[in-house]
Amino acid sequence: MSRFPGVDYMQIDSLFSEQELLVRQTARQFVDARVLPLIRDAYNRGEFPKQLIPEMGELGLFGANLEGYGCAGMNNVEYGLMMQELERGDSGLRSFVSVQGALVMYPILTFGSEQQKERWLPKLQSGEAIGCFGLTEPGYGSNPSAMTATANRQGSNWVLNGEKTWITNGGLADVAVVWARTQEGIGAFLVERGTKGYSTSDLHGKLSMRASVTSSLHFADCVIPGENQLPSAKGLRAALSCLTQARFGIGWGVLGAAMDCYETARSYSLVRKQFDDRPIASHQLVQEKLAWMITEITKAQLLALHVGRLKDGGKVEPAHISMLKRNNVAIAVECARLSRDLLGANGIMDEYPIMRHMCNLETVKTYEGTEHIHTLVIGERVTGIPAYR
Numbered sequence: 001m002s003r004f005p006g007v008d009y010m011q012i013d014s015l016f017s018e019q020e021l022l023v024r025q026t027a028r029q030f031v032d033a034r035v036l037p038l039i040r041d042a043y044n045r046g047e048f049p050k051q052l053i054p055e056m057g058e059l060g061l062f063g064a065n066l067e068g069y070g071c072a073g074m075n076n077v078e079y080g081l082m083m084q085e086l087e088r089g090d091s092g093l094r095s096f097v098s099v100q101g102a103l104v105m106y107p108i109l110t111f112g113s114e115q116q117k118e119r120w121l122p123k124l125q126s127g128e129a130i131g132c133f134g135l136t137e138p139g140y141g142s143n144p145s146a147m148t149a150t151a152n153r154q155g156s157n158w159v160l161n162g163e164k165t166w167i168t169n170g171g172l173a174d175v176a177v178v179w180a181r182t183q184e185g186i187g188a189f190l191v192e193r194g195t196k197g198y199s200t201s202d203l204h205g206k207l208s209m210r211a212s213v214t215s216s217l218h219f220a221d222c223v224i225p226g227e228n229q230l231p232s233a234k235g236l237r238a239a240l241s242c243l244t245q246a247r248f249g250i251g252w253g254v255l256g257a258a259m260d261c262y263e264t265a266r267s268y269s270l271v272r273k274q275f276d277d278r279p280i281a282s283h284q285l286v287q288e289k290l291a292w293m294i295t296e297i298t299k300a301q302l303l304a305l306h307v308g309r310l311k312d313g314g315k316v317e318p319a320h321i322s323m324l325k326r327n328n329v330a331i332a333v334e335c336a337r338l339s340r341d342l343l344g345a346n347g348i349m350d351e352y353p354i355m356r357h358m359c360n361l362e363t364v365k366t367y368e369g370t371e372h373i374h375t376l377v378i379g380e381r382v383t384g385i386p387a388y389r
């Protein structure tokens, strides 16, 4: 049985099906048994725990909400609950699963040829192959439409030049989904590890997402066969549709980090005593922080669930997912800060997961569209006026 009691202030569990609860329980047990015992050391060493990859594949975690080619075909709420549990373990683990499924398998399934799907999807699903998604460049983060990486035709081949950076799993990946400018507009290309002219270098010195590999990808007259272009990925819109998938998973995932921070603070405040041998939980200012956290987590759970049901019903809009990502990351960051505060000096120690979550969540606030960018998406949705420039 899981040691984590879950967080359910308002009988939200009654809104989940038995199958959804079963998926959550399976992921919860995996995180308790396999992730929590090793994540603190992996984070401190700055290493991704690669030994977990085959097990995650066997559990069906990669591309879990996709259909066919060995994928688990989960509904989006099952998928979200799985992401929640993974990020309770660590945001780096959830990032690995997000990239593999939403940013590599999803574009191959959605925009790829039958040959590309058959070649890559079963291996990516099992974890035998690892993928990465190269969109961001050194000069272009929030505005990828200005990207400078190019892909030019040369006979039946493509020649890639340019650089991508901040790429999760870049140094581990067997295949990179790379976005580059062609004469016909932005397109996507599958670049395999070992291709001449393609190299990667890992970024060191991160104080966030330490249990995740982040790399730069370099392309210098890198020649790939014509059939490595994803034939239906046309324009930046295709790249953004992948980000929408990944942001959905983030909106659920960060709930796990927030819940872990809340539960750590709640249980600590009941045993830690100050002033007249009373638990700090008996002080009003402490209760105010716990009340804020549980209220915001409950609202965020309901938002995630509603967006998940909309997605399953084919009614979700990217702007809905922007609200989910923006809100849930913001409350998770605040839960981590409040929880750290409630643990006093102990809150800064790696014996507790709080500082690790807090540091990770700074990345989660920035990647997959910063909080500002999602604010502008919501602003455009309600005014009709784009204010990005």
Ligand SMILES: Cc1cc2nc3c(=O)[nH]c(=O)nc-3n(C[C@H](O)[C@H](O)[C@H](O)COP(=O)(O)OP(=O)(O)OC[C@H]3O[C@@H](n4cnc5c(N)ncnc54)[C@H](O)[C@@H]3O)c2cc1C
Residues within 6 Å of the ligand: 099, 133, 134, 135, 136, 139, 140, 141, 142, 143, 165, 166, 167, 168, 169, 209, 214, 363, 366, 367, 368, 369, 370, 371, 372, 373, 387, 388, 389
């Ligand atoms: C650990 C990690 C992993 C990542 N993994 C990947 C990956 O796998 N693949 C990938 O392609 N990318 C990845 N990224 C990159 C990430 O998506 C970018 O960092 C993000 O898009 C922001 O870009 P930037 O860092 O260049 O910031 P900038 O775009 O330079 O933004 C800096 C600040 O300016 C603000 N800003 C920018 N434009 C506006 C505006 N119009 N209005 C208001 N404010 C604005 C931003 O909100 C932000 O606060 C990763 C990043 C990190 C940290």
